[in-house]
Amino acid sequence: MSYIEIKNIYKIFGPHPKKALKMAQNGENKDNILAKTGHTVGLQNVSLSIEQGETFVVMGLSGSGKSTLIRHLNRLIDPTAGEILFGGENILQMTTARLNAFRRAKLGMVFQRFGLLPHRSVIDNVAYGLEIQRTDKAERLKSARTWIERVGLAGYEDSFPDQLSGGMQQRVGLARALTTDPEVLLMDEAFSALDPLIRSDMQDELMKLQSELHKTIIFITHDLDEALKLGDRIAILKDGALIQVGRPEEIVMNPADDYVRAFTRDVNRSKVLRAKTLMRPTGASDDVTTANTTGWPEIDSNMRLEDILPIAIACPYGISVIDHDHQKIGTLSKDQVIAALAA
Ligand SMILES: Nc1ncnc2c1ncn2[C@@H]1O[C@H](COP(=O)(O)OP(=O)(O)O)[C@@H](O)[C@H]1O
Ligand SMILES: [Mg+2]
Structure with a gap:
């Protein structure tokens, strides 16, 4: 179980939420519910687990x-339906x-x-x-x-x-x-x-x-x-x-x-995408780590595309991606880096 568990929360704003709740539970959308009942759907069946x-x-x-x-x-505020747990305790x-x-x-x-x-x-x-x-x-x-x-x-x-x-x-x-x-x-x-x-x-x-x-x-x-x-x-x-x-x-x-x-x-994708998402993992079918990678620059798997780009442009071969234990976990080619930017 996660630290915070939000389970199937519905919140209907208005004096008589029962009918609107039924409609929301049947999957009717917010606009229809407002038009038919005058009640506003604040939340519709939201479930989240937060660590x-x-x-x-x-x-x-x-x-x-x-x-x-x-x-x-x-x-x-309290939900019209649903449960909220903090560390296993029902706060409602x-x-x-x-x-x-x-x-x-x-x-x-x-x-x-x-x-x-x-x-x-x-x-x-x-x-x-x-x-x-x-x-x-x-x-x-x-x-x-x-x-x-x-x-x-x-x-x-x-x-x-x-x-x-x-x-x-x-x-x-x-x-x-x-x-x-x-x-x-x-x-x-x-x-x-x-x-x-x-x-x-x-x-x-x-x-x-x-x-x-x-x-x-x-x-x-x-x-x-x-x-x-x-x-x-x-x-x-x-x-x-x-x-x-x-x-x-x-x-x-x-x-x-x-x-x-x-x-x-x-x-700006280059600020979001990281080496570990873009790389070819070691051992994958198109893995190139059997190639001689000595002399390839090594980058941290969390490095973002914007910082990888100048390295990729400057290096003629490939880039090795390493994890926090300095183990090689994948490779990146210049083409891959450029393709990720263009996509
Ligand atoms: N106290 C309230 N009474 C009636 N409707 C409310 C109330 N609070 C929020 N709402 C409605 O619930 C919906 C979600 O509002 P809110 O949670 O404030 O949105 P957000 O924070 O994303 O801007 C909106 O349609 C809003 O009008
Ligand atoms: Mg707000």
Whole structure:
């Protein structure tokens, strides 16, 4: 069983969801259900398994159900039908006391509009979660100071939110979410309000932190480039239904339908495709590793096409692909690299 299990969730918005639910369960689409019942389908039979330590991105156009999905995970809303398990525990059956404890101990949230308390300094905003947990003052300030430093804001402890840029405010938001050491970070369009360069910095910052912290991150975005950059896996929603779940390469190489294809059409493939996806594996029928590969450049199997290209162009023969143990696991030819770019 995965760390988070979302099982056949339906969410119908409206006063009498029963009939609309039946229709949704019979596979009727969102537009028809709205026309016939006046009820909005927020989610339609969504099932997902999310592993501990992965960065799981949920992507889709505005109105596709992303926020509705993430709000189920902290039970800001409850499903019309379906189950949600965290570490095997059904969160829909939690008592209010258990739910509050669960939220405080396990979940950290980062919002699009930062959600900082305007009359509190940076350090008091960051320490807020620990204050709620009644951690003593010296300890919570010490912890807050550590996280402020880790997100690159040392020196701004006593500033107030409105004295900071958007990017800095979101760093405070991130530090605040991390100070209570949650297992799960819920981030709903957390970077969507930021300017492109700042946004890219925040993505890098999050990836750096994640490589050290290994949190389970559920990250919502409507931006495929952001999804491909951050996600270990990506789920794509349309009209409340799950269209595809996969690794970035899978989404780009094998879009499940025209909706996903429309998203992926303009993607820079060279930033997504990696050596291990493109290579001829050692031992395959068209394997060339029996050829003399001495003198071939060696590249890491995780290297991306954009970094492989200059190597491929400069080398007259082939490239050896090696794994993290420095074992050769495949080969790449210049033609293959160019074909991958052109496809
Ligand atoms: N509280 C609500 N009441 C009625 N309809 C809602 C509510 N919240 C969301 N919806 C509807 O559910 C669908 C999904 O919305 P949402 O999850 O906010 O999408 P996204 O976050 O992907 O933009 C939309 O059709 C939206 O209008
Ligand atoms: Mg939303």
